Amino acid sequence: MHTEIKKTHIDEFKDLLGARETESIKKLVKDLHASDVGRIFQGLDDKEAMEFFKLLTSVMASEVLLDVDERQRQKLLDSLQPERLIEVVDEMESDDAADIISELPAEEARHVLDGIDVKDSIDVQRLLVYPEDTAGGKMQTELVAVPGHATAEQGIEEIRKKSAGMENITNIFVVDTRGRLIGVLPIARLILSSPTVRISDIMDSDPIKVTTDVDQEEVARLFERYDLLSLPVVDDRDVLVGRITVDDVVDVIEEEIYEDFYHMAGINKEERITDPPARSLKMRAPWLIINLGTAFLAASVVKIFSGTIEQLVMLAVLMPIVAGMGGNAGTQTITVLVRSLALGELEMKDARRILLKEVTVGFLNGLIIGVGAAVIAYLLGAGPVVGLLIFLAMIANLVIAGFSGAFIPLLLKWLKVDPAISAGIFVTTCTDIGGFLCFLGLATIFIRMGFL
Amino acid sequence: MHTEIKKTHIDEFKDLLGARETESIKKLVKDLHASDVGRIFQGLDDKEAMEFFKLLTSVMASEVLLDVDERQRQKLLDSLQPERLIEVVDEMESDDAADIISELPAEEARHVLDGIDVKDSIDVQRLLVYPEDTAGGKMQTELVAVPGHATAEQGIEEIRKKSAGMENITNIFVVDTRGRLIGVLPIARLILSSPTVRISDIMDSDPIKVTTDVDQEEVARLFERYDLLSLPVVDDRDVLVGRITVDDVVDVIEEEIYEDFYHMAGINKEERITDPPARSLKMRAPWLIINLGTAFLAASVVKIFSGTIEQLVMLAVLMPIVAGMGGNAGTQTITVLVRSLALGELEMKDARRILLKEVTVGFLNGLIIGVGAAVIAYLLGAGPVVGLLIFLAMIANLVIAGFSGAFIPLLLKWLKVDPAISAGIFVTTCTDIGGFLCFLGLATIFIRMGFL
Numbered sequence: 001m002h003t004e005i006k007k008t009h010i011d012e013f014k015d016l017l018g019a020r021e022t023e024s025i026k027k028l029v030k031d032l033h034a035s036d037v038g039r040i041f042q043g044l045d046d047k048e049a050m051e052f053f054k055l056l057t058s059v060m061a062s063e064v065l066l067d068v069d070e071r072q073r074q075k076l077l078d079s080l081q082p083e084r085l086i087e088v089v090d091e092m093e094s095d096d097a098a099d100i101i102s103e104l105p106a107e108e109a110r111h112v113l114d115g116i117d118v119k120d121s122i123d124v125q126r127l128l129v130y131p132e133d134t135a136g137g138k139m140q141t142e143l144v145a146v147p148g149h150a151t152a153e154q155g156i157e158e159i160r161k162k163s164a165g166m167e168n169i170t171n172i173f174v175v176d177t178r179g180r181l182i183g184v185l186p187i188a189r190l191i192l193s194s195p196t197v198r199i200s201d202i203m204d205s206d207p208i209k210v211t212t213d214v215d216q217e218e219v220a221r222l223f224e225r226y227d228l229l230s231l232p233v234v235d236d237r238d239v240l241v242g243r244i245t246v247d248d249v250v251d252v253i254e255e256e257i258y259e260d261f262y263h264m265a266g267i268n269k270e271e272r273i274t275d276p277p278a279r280s281l282k283m284r285a286p287w288l289i290i291n292l293g294t295a296f297l298a299a300s301v302v303k304i305f306s307g308t309i310e311q312l313v314m315l316a317v318l319m320p321i322v323a324g325m326g327g328n329a330g331t332q333t334i335t336v337l338v339r340s341l342a343l344g345e346l347e348m349k350d351a352r353r354i355l356l357k358e359v360t361v362g363f364l365n366g367l368i369i370g371v372g373a374a375v376i377a378y379l380l381g382a383g384p385v386v387g388l389l390i391f392l393a394m395i396a397n398l399v400i401a402g403f404s405g406a407f408i409p410l411l412l413k414w415l416k417v418d419p420a421i422s423a424g425i426f427v428t429t430c431t432d433i434g435g436f437l438c439f440l441g442l443a444t445i446f447i448r449m450g451f452l
Numbered sequence: 453m454h455t456e457i458k459k460t461h462i463d464e465f466k467d468l469l470g471a472r473e474t475e476s477i478k479k480l481v482k483d484l485h486a487s488d489v490g491r492i493f494q495g496l497d498d499k500e501a502m503e504f505f506k507l508l509t510s511v512m513a514s515e516v517l518l519d520v521d522e523r524q525r526q527k528l529l530d531s532l533q534p535e536r537l538i539e540v541v542d543e544m545e546s547d548d549a550a551d552i553i554s555e556l557p558a559e560e561a562r563h564v565l566d567g568i569d570v571k572d573s574i575d576v577q578r579l580l581v582y583p584e585d586t587a588g589g590k591m592q593t594e595l596v597a598v599p600g601h602a603t604a605e606q607g608i609e610e611i612r613k614k615s616a617g618m619e620n621i622t623n624i625f626v627v628d629t630r631g632r633l634i635g636v637l638p639i640a641r642l643i644l645s646s647p648t649v650r651i652s653d654i655m656d657s658d659p660i661k662v663t664t665d666v667d668q669e670e671v672a673r674l675f676e677r678y679d680l681l682s683l684p685v686v687d688d689r690d691v692l693v694g695r696i697t698v699d700d701v702v703d704v705i706e707e708e709i710y711e712d713f714y715h716m717a718g719i720n721k722e723e724r725i726t727d728p729p730a731r732s733l734k735m736r737a738p739w740l741i742i743n744l745g746t747a748f749l750a751a752s753v754v755k756i757f758s759g760t761i762e763q764l765v766m767l768a769v770l771m772p773i774v775a776g777m778g779g780n781a782g783t784q785t786i787t788v789l790v791r792s793l794a795l796g797e798l799e800m801k802d803a804r805r806i807l808l809k810e811v812t813v814g815f816l817n818g819l820i821i822g823v824g825a826a827v828i829a830y831l832l833g834a835g836p837v838v839g840l841l842i843f844l845a846m847i848a849n850l851v852i853a854g855f856s857g858a859f860i861p862l863l864l865k866w867l868k869v870d871p872a873i874s875a876g877i878f879v880t881t882c883t884d885i886g887g888f889l890c891f892l893g894l895a896t897i898f899i900r901m902g903f904l
Binding site (some may be wrong): 007033035042121148154158159163167168169170187189190191192208221225226227228229246247249250251253254257258261262263264266267271272273274276277280281284285287288289291292295296298299300303306309310313314316317318319320321323324325328329331332334335336337339340345346347349350354357360361364365367369372373376379380381436448 | 459480485487494508529608611612619620621624639640642643644660675676677678679680681698699701702703705706709710712713717718719723724725726728729732733736737739740741743744747748750751752754755758761762765766768770771772773775776777780781782786787788791792797798799802805809811813816817820821824825828831832833846884885888
């Protein structure tokens with residue numbers, strides 16, 4: 001029975017490492033899944049991790065290196081002897097090898113590229129050219145390709161030749177004499193075919209494919225939409241150059257979604273809760289400083305109305321309610337919209353309809369929340385005119401929230417800027433300023449007109 | 453070349469539907485991927501969608517029904533004749549059929565269950581028992597299982613028998629005489645084996661598996677951690693009852709992450725940006741009303757200090773800065789923490805360390821942002837004592853933000869409540885009240901002591 005790694009397992013390894021029981025450790029590791037060994041590394045301090053890493057086989061070390069977080073990987077890479085590093089990288093699939101080599105200093109990267117298998121080295125160097133977040137950057141060069149005139153039997157033979165260093169073979173790709181992709185064949189179908197049938201007669205001849213420059217977000221969307229297990233990648237002359245497998249895409253999907261929400265909250269996508277305080281501080285303070293700037297703008301608006309507040313302190317009590325509810329409503333709109341934009345459910349043509357809808361929802365929510373706010377004003381001792389005032393200001397600010405919550409992400413998208421990254425701060429700036437301006441401005445008018 | 457559906461394609465279909473060109477439509481649809489036909493439905497109004505749906509084959513209709521959003525699915529289901537509904541459901545895999553049937557009114561569900569293939573009906577009824585968000589609710593009963601003593605050739609024969617109604621066969625499962633799971637065999641390995649070799653000699657005998665009651669979030673985590681393509685599901689006696697495939701898990705991963713962030717922003721997970729205003733209103737207003745309640749609490753705190761504000765209106769200008777920055781910092785902490793909790797990177801044992809770290813980050817951020825806030829106070833015309841006041845209050849409130857941002861999600865997790873769903877509102881309540889209390893309370897003390 002497969003057992004999951006628990007804290008007790010990690011403690012056991014810590015004890016064994018402390019006692020330098022290398023043989024017991026090696027024996028224990030042999031029965032574990034690489035990703036479970038990765039989990040153990042999570043629980044070790046740097047010194048223990050380096051000790052442990054030395055005891056692993058090259059295969060296991062290569063998988064662990066890919067499994068641990070970036071910070072620990074850096075530590076482990078630094079601790080490796082050059083020859084051992086070459087051995088470990090040689091065990092990796094081309095895409096993983098390229099990822100690791102791209103993290104090395106130039107000289108060390110060159111040394112590893114010279115040390116590993118020549119064919120692998122050429123593949124890896126080709127992959128290093130592509131930006132990390134494109135199909136080219138995500139693909140691996142290990143794949144099974146056969147000409148269309150080959151038979152099913154020859155297809156199986158080709159799988160046999162390639163299968164040693166490859167995981168997750170679910171499809172074979174069919175190419176013409178120039179290497180251009182002409183079809184895809186699931187191996188479940190290959191297995192059921194007569195050995196002498198031609199591959200071109202049983203393949204899917206209209207395969208879903210991408211060019212190397214396609215963004216990883218688009219790649220993920222194709223996997224989802226068509227329930228793919230692997231996706232062929234072609235160059236601009238349609239020549240098959242790699243494949244992307246579903247397990248890599250799962251990570252991309254997760255990364256992309258978290259990135260959106262991290263951006264909305266002003267967090268660097270690399271941050272993890274277990275990072276040391278200094279690192280978290282470095283990543284979070286800049287965003288807070290930017291926010292402080294927008295808070296300054298909002299406070300300036302309040303400053304303008306100091307005189308009004310002096311006449312009626314109740315305004316100071318109630319004004320954060322108007323601003324805050326606008327922020328909440330704006331965040332709701334952004335969150336739903338960012339999701340739709342990320343999933344490609346919206347086109348720019350829909351912009352006008354979305355804006356109108358969000359303004360409508362803002363107005364209707366304003367009616368409801370405005371009444372609630374008037375009740376709160378009454379409970380806090382304000383008179384009926386202040387109640388009317390907060391009711392009107394709330395409607396105005398929730399309309400502002402709906403409009404800016406929809407307009408700003410759409411505008412950023414149209415400008416080809418990530419809508420998540422700055423929408424949150426723009427929208428809350430709008431709702432803070434809008435809230436104070438509507439509420440205090442209206443109050444000033446009410447006072448001048450003698451209602452208050 | 454596979455082409456993606458664009459707005460122009462949808463318009464073309466709208467025109468053809470308007471002109472009742474049923475033959476042209478049928479011809480066009482035949483060359484499309486089911487999921488692309490689903491995209492076309494997204495662009496149609498309800499009447500067009502029902503017209504179009506009638507023209508689809510049962511196979512295509514079954515796939516489209518699973519692809520469209522919940523609201524449209526309901527419309528299409530309502531429009532179907534009972535006999536046609538049976539045909540369409542009969543084309544589905546067991547898990548999808550169960551999902552659809554569970555959305556039908558009881559009588560209609562019974563009618564469909566009586567109408568479809570008897571064996572399918574038994575499978576579907578068995579699946580209907582499991583909660584939707586568990587392994588049992590996500591699994592399908594279609595799978596290839598063989599006894600360990602079978603040969604590779606017999607394994608292939610078994611795949612042949614089952615393959616007609618099944619997609620994504622990547623593994624075969626190996627069972628003992630009582631149906632208990634004893635191993636898993638990737639078909640890529642089966643294909644390369646000698647026909648006479650015993651399955652039990654080439655299978656992986658320590659398979660990763662789950663019981664039917666395991667939560668879908670845990671299922672998704674196993675797929676990610678071990679790069680699985682399919683996962684066997686067993687009952688409490690270890691008998692193989694189903695499998696979950698990676699394409700279903702991709703949806704779960706996405707759903708779970710968006711759910712967390714929707715919860716944080718106070719959005720119902722079913723909401724989409726394209727929903728009509730009335731539906732969005734119904735989903736968003738309750739959350740805003742709850743928020744209004746917490747805004748009332750914060751305003752009450754300000755009310756207590758009305759006298760203090762009356763003496764120095766500058767306090768009203770600056771107080772939203774202290775409260776707002778606390779909210780921003782608290783949201784940063786929650787976002788990073790919710791991610792870690794969702795990915796299972798944290799255990800409750802780490803709680804004390806995380807709390808200490810977040811309080812430290814809060815304090816250090818407080819020093820930086822506090823200085824910035826003092827500068828802003830100066831720019832807005834406040835004196836040096838008010839500058840000191842906002843500096844101290846900011847440090848206090850960012851410590852509150854760090855503490856509550858970490859403590860509340862951890863507490864909710866410990867109470868087995870979804871930490872995302874209510875953490876946001878609790879934390880901003882803490883930082884609003886904390887901000888006003890620290891700033892205005894300290895100001896009151898300063899005034900009493902004659903500093904202000």
